[in-house]
Amino acid sequence: MKVMQLLPELNSGGVERGTLEIAKALIQQGHESLVVSNGGRMVAQLEAEGSTHLTLPIHKKSLSSLWQIRPLRQLIQQHRPDIVHVRSRVPAWLTHFALKGIPASQRPHLISTVHGFYSINRYSAIMTQAEKVIAVSDSVVQYITEHYKNCPPQDIVRIYRGIDSKAFPHGYQPSVQWIQQTLKDFPQLEHKFLLCLPGRITRLKGHETLIELIQQLHTQFPYLHAIVVGGADPKKAAYLDELQRNIQSRGLEHQITFVGHRSDIREWLAYSDVVLSLSNQAETFGRTALEALSVGTPVIGWKRGGVAEILSSVYPQGLIPVDDQAELIHVVQHHIEQPQHVAPITQFSLQDMCDQTLTLYQRIVSSS
Numbered sequence: 001m002k003v004m005q006l007l008p009e010l011n012s013g014g015v016e017r018g019t020l021e022i023a024k025a026l027i028q029q030g031h032e033s034l035v036v037s038n039g040g041r042m043v044a045q046l047e048a049e050g051s052t053h054l055t056l057p058i059h060k061k062s063l064s065s066l067w068q069i070r071p072l073r074q075l076i077q078q079h080r081p082d083i084v085h086v087r088s089r090v091p092a093w094l095t096h097f098a099l100k101g102i103p104a105s106q107r108p109h110l111i112s113t114v115h116g117f118y119s120i121n122r123y124s125a126i127m128t129q130a131e132k133v134i135a136v137s138d139s140v141v142q143y144i145t146e147h148y149k150n151c152p153p154q155d156i157v158r159i160y161r162g163i164d165s166k167a168f169p170h171g172y173q174p175s176v177q178w179i180q181q182t183l184k185d186f187p188q189l190e191h192k193f194l195l196c197l198p199g200r201i202t203r204l205k206g207h208e209t210l211i212e213l214i215q216q217l218h219t220q221f222p223y224l225h226a227i228v229v230g231g232a233d234p235k236k237a238a239y240l241d242e243l244q245r246n247i248q249s250r251g252l253e254h255q256i257t258f259v260g261h262r263s264d265i266r267e268w269l270a271y272s273d274v275v276l277s278l279s280n281q282a283e284t285f286g287r288t289a290l291e292a293l294s295v296g297t298p299v300i301g302w303k304r305g306g307v308a309e310i311l312s313s314v315y316p317q318g319l320i321p322v323d324d325q326a327e328l329i330h331v332v333q334h335h336i337e338q339p340q341h342v343a344p345i346t347q348f349s350l351q352d353m354c355d356q357t358l359t360l361y362q363r364i365v366s367s368s
Contacts, residue, residue, distance in 0.1 A: 001365055002032040004081035004108070006091035008059035010040035012261075014287050015087050015115050018161060018353075022085075023051040025354035034079055036072070036091070054079075058091045065090055066097075073098040076108065082365050085111045089118065092126045109364045114140050116284055117305075120147045132360060134159050136285045137306040157360055161285045162353030167266065168294035170344040174267040182271070186257055192225035193336055196272035196297075198265065198288045199279075201232035201240050201258075206278025209325070211246055211256065216329050218255050221336055229268045231261025270295040274335050277301030278328075286310050290348055298340045300331055314345050 003026055005019050019035060020042060026033040027050035034052050037043075038059040046053055054075055058068050072094050076084065084099075086092040092112060099107050113134040118124035127133070128144055128151035135141040135158050144151055174182075183190050195213075199205040207228065214226050232240040240258075247256050262268060265288070269275055275292035277283070282305025289299045289307050293315055300318045301307045311319045317340065320328050 001026070001083065001361055002034065002079065002081045003083045003085060003361060004034040004036060004076070004079065005085045005087060006036045006058065006095060007087040008090060009038045010035070010042040010046065010053075012042070014161065014285065015113075016040070016042055017287070018113070018115075019087060020046055020049070021162075021350060022354060022357055024049045025358060027051060029358060031358075032081075034081060036075060058094055061090055065094060068094055069097045069101075073101050077102060077106075080106075081108045083111055083361050084108045085113070086127075086130070087113050087115060089124060089126060092130075093123075096126060096129070109368070111360070111364070114144060114284075117143050117282060125150070131155070131364060132157055134357070134360070136161050137309055139282060139305045139309065140284050157356075159353055159356045159360070160348050161287055161290075162348050162350040163287065163290050163294055164350040165294055165345070168269075168291045170294065170296050170342075172266065172270045172295040174271050178264070178267050179271070182267075186227075186259065188254065188257060189225060189227065192223050193221065194272045194274075195224065195226045195332065196229060196268060196275045196292075197226065197278065198229045198269065198275065198292075200230045201228070201236050201243070203239060204279050204281055205230070206276070206280055207243050208246070209278045209280075209328070210276065211243070211250065211252065212325065213328060213332065214252055214255050215250055217332065217336075218252065220333075224255065224336065226256045227268070227272065228256065228258045229262055229265065266291065266295065269297055272297055273339070274332065275299045277307045279305075279307075281305075283307050290345070293342055294345050296342045296344075298335055298342055300328070300335065310348065313347055315342055 007015055007019055010016050023033040036054045036056050038057045039055045043053050056068055084095055086095050110130045111132050112127050112130040114127050115136055128148040133156050135156055141156055141158050144156055197210050210226055217224055247253055269292040275297050277289045284306050286307035290310050292299050302322045303319045304322050
């Protein structure tokens with residue numbers, strides 16, 4: 001098979017990682033893999049693993065993106081993929097118009113993946129208008145069936161995102177050199193109970209909840225320290241400043257450390273004592289929570305979305321009723337006083353995700 005995946009850019013994030021994982025699986029099984037995006041820092045890895053990257057500016061939510069319809073149509077006609085797999089709304093709309101200009105007998109099959117709880121409108125509906133619509137969790141299946149009645153339930157295929165347990169092995173510990181370097185860079189972390197909030201600096205990730213939590217607990221547990229692992233996009237610099245002013249006004253600057261964008265997320269998750277998932281909107285899946293549990297670090301998070309599905313399956317004692325600050329404090333307290341054990345995880349594997357996706361591709365191609 002020849003499969004063309006489309007997404008806005010290849011910098012960081014779950015959509016991008018999932019694209020690379022499927023691309024790699026296609027190559028390993030002897031298929032051809034093409035990825036169309038505006039480029040980014042993950043292109044080198046994609047190409048090193050055997051895929052072809054085709055650069056096209058399909059990332060902007062603006063009318064100027066319509067100029068990319070014809071170049072995209074030419075790419076599809078030139079490469080003649082069996083399947084076009086769209087993973088985001090702008091690329092999905094451009095693909096929709098590009099395919100209209102190709103004779104029906106020559107069009108590739110169209111698959112979409114709904115990675116997010118998008119705003120409910122005509123613009124988002126394009127993600128549910130494909131031959132098969134992959135939903136990344138049961139929460140996403142429910143979102144589609146409730147809000148997009150034109151999408152037949154039999155066309156929705158739930159394929160959980162997955163992680164490579166060899167990349168996040170149970171009981172993993174960072175190297176001595178990593179720990180030494182980290183304590184050199186951040187000496188304030190030594191001999192502390194570390195609460196980790198991973199994720200980009202945005203209003204969605206629950207940083208205010210973390211600050212409130214530390215405010216409530218730091219007197220009782222002076223060795224408690226929070227680390228925020230994730231960078232701030234230049235557009236979010238004002239929000240980062242706002243957070244830091246909030247922390248200083250409460251006198252918590254010695255209790256909370258921002259470590260910025262990191263490529264060593266596995267080490268930070270393993271080095272932490274507890275990982276938090278406090279997003280103020282439901283996560284469609286919750287890959288970082290799963291990665292933390294995979295290495296054996298307890299995760300405490302709100303009972304909603306994909307994170308709740310993961311925790312319900314593998315670490316139910318980490319589930320907190322949504323926005324119940326008192327229960328959050330209580331459960332974190334319990335984890336500090338009585339460190340918890342996380343059993344090895346067998347569900348949500350990368351192998352399962354890749355196998356199920358490639359099986360779906362083959363089923364669609366062979367049906368024609």
